[in-house]
Amino acid sequence: MARVVPLSLSLEVGGHQYVTQVWALQTGEVADGTERWLLDSTAVRWLLDRVADGDISAERAAELVREVSRWNSDCCYWCDLATPAYPEVLRRHRDAYERWQRQQRSMTPETHPYLLDNGTVHRWDCAVAPPVRGPGHPGTDVHTYAAWHGPLNGDVDRIMAVLWEETRVSRRITEGELEQWLLQRNHHAGSPWCRRCSPEPPGAPEPG
């Protein structure tokens, strides 16, 4: 699968400045792992003119071609797209994680007596329930993050919202939230109650 992408190119040689676009042809999986790059012919002609005028050497021209025939991120097209947003995404993830931790600290066995994990209801302190899940991480390097950035068109608000959704996988809930959830769940799905900790249904006398 080939992909043609525009890259901005700015060349400055011997006081001349030249700005154009380089079209990069990414050929996908190539046997020897190389990528082919197609350069704007006007840019190439301009470079050759600089050599002819004696502004630069042929070696320097070749070096410039090499410099522009690579991803700015030194990795891939998707990393080039994702790199500018990555620091902000990491910062917002840190904020989201702290917000989630504050929420956890404010919960008590009285306010949030249940733990809801993937469709199973536990007592908040059930020994076999998995730990509550915090917001998802956007990726510990840019290339991992690019898998979020590309498909969601770099919409950082949406990316953060999707990552926050992971806090719903395993979470502490109130009696009211459990009642709502019980009303909405698929009633053909079998018993939602953990057999190990046997939580009291809402409205029953307080456990313990």
Ligand SMILES: [Zn+2]
């Ligand atoms: Zn990459």
Ligand SMILES: [Zn+2]
């Ligand atoms: Zn349980």
